[in-house]
Amino acid sequence: MSYEEKTMKSEKIYEGKILNLRIDTVELPDKKYSKREIIEHPGSVGIVPITEDGYMILVEQFRKPVEKMLLEIPAGKIEINEEPKETAFRELVEETGYTAKKMEYIFEFYTSPGFSDEKIYLFLATQLELGQEKPMEDEYIEIKKVSIEDLINMVNRGQITDSKTIISIYFAEKYINQKR
Numbered sequence: 525m526s527y528e529e530k531t532m533k534s535e536k537i538y539e540g541k542i543l544n545l546r547i548d549t550v551e552l553p554d555k556k557y558s559k560r561e562i563i564e565h566p567g568s569v570g571i572v573p574i575t576e577d578g579y580m581i582l583v584e585q586f587r588k589p590v591e592k593m594l595l596e597i598p599a600g601k602i603e604i605n606e607e608p609k610e611t612a613f614r615e616l617v618e619e620t621g622y623t624a625k626k627m628e629y630i631f632e633f634y635t636s637p638g639f640s641d642e643k644i645y646l647f648l649a650t651q652l653e654l655g656q657e658k659p660m661e662d663e664y665i666e667i668k669k670v671s672i673e674d675l676i677n678m679v680n681r682g683q684i685t686d687s688k689t690i691i692s693i694y695f696a697e698k699y700i701n702q703k704r
Contacts, residue, residue: 525553526553527553528553529550529551529552529553529558529560530550530551531548531549531550532548532549532550532551532557533548533549534546534547534548534549535547535548542565542601543563543564543565543640544563544564544565545561545562545563545564546561546562546564547559547560547561547562548560548562560639561639562639562640562641563639563640563641563642564640564641565601565640565641565642566601566602566603566604567601567602567608567642567643567644567645568599568600568601568602568611568635568642568643568644568645569599569600569602569608569611569612569615569644569645569646569647570597570598570599570644570645570646570647570688570689570692571597571598571599571612571615571616571624571627571646571647571649572597572630572646572647572648572649572692572695572696572699573597573598573616573620573622573624573649573650573652574648574649574650574652574696574699574700575652575669576650576651576652578671578672578700579669579670579671579672580597580669580670580671580672580675580692580693580696581598581620581622581652581667581668581669582595582596582597582598582667582668582669582670582675582689583595583596583597583598583619583620583665583666583667583668584596584665584666584667584668585663585664585665585666586664594684594685594686594689595668595670595678595683595684595686595689596686596688596689597688597689597692598615598616598619598620599615599619599644599688600614600615600618600619602645608629608645608647609627609629609647611645612627612645612647612649613627616649617655617658618658619663619665619667620667621654621655621656621658621667622649622652622653622654622655623652623653623655624649624650624651624652625650625651625652625653626648626649626650626651627647627648627649628647628648628650629645629646629647630646630647630648630695631646632644632645632646633646633691635687635688644688646688646691646692646695648695648699672693672696672697672700675693675696675697676693676694676697679693679694
């Protein structure tokens with residue numbers, strides 16, 4: 525039996541700067557109908573910047589939807605006609621001031637496929653050089669350099685709750701352990 529849902533009607537409700545919202549009417553496998561609220565997003569990148577001495581560079585910033593400061597990997601939205609790797613280089617400099625001589629694609633994943641089509645492309649940034657960060661005018665970011673061991677402990681204590689960052693920390697731990 526196929527469990528796919530057939531879109532019968534799609535209605536755009538909102539078009540914004542970083543996302544759009546649409547409501548789809550779908551036919552279910554049992555021939556009944558239902559509504560799906562879907563956030564359309566152009567996609568993002570996440571960067572796992574690891575220094576030569578095995579530390580990760582993260583950013584701490586206030587996130588309005590959850591009303592708190594979060595420690596996260598540098599990340600950002602892919603702009604029109606921009607390749608994910610270009611976005612990774614740009615966002616790393618904008619948010620942290622670091623440039624990477626080496627930027628490697630790791631993998632990609634959906635953030636919340638139950639209601640959004642946002643995909644994050646994850647990149648490993650190495651051979652880092654510190655410069656001057658260039659945050660967007662509405663971004664207030666503090667840069668943190670933290671050991672992988674401390675980051676794992678922070679995840680285990682519930683101090684890091686951002687999913688892309690948790691995924692990245694566990695990737696970084698594996699990467700660093702393989703280099704030893």
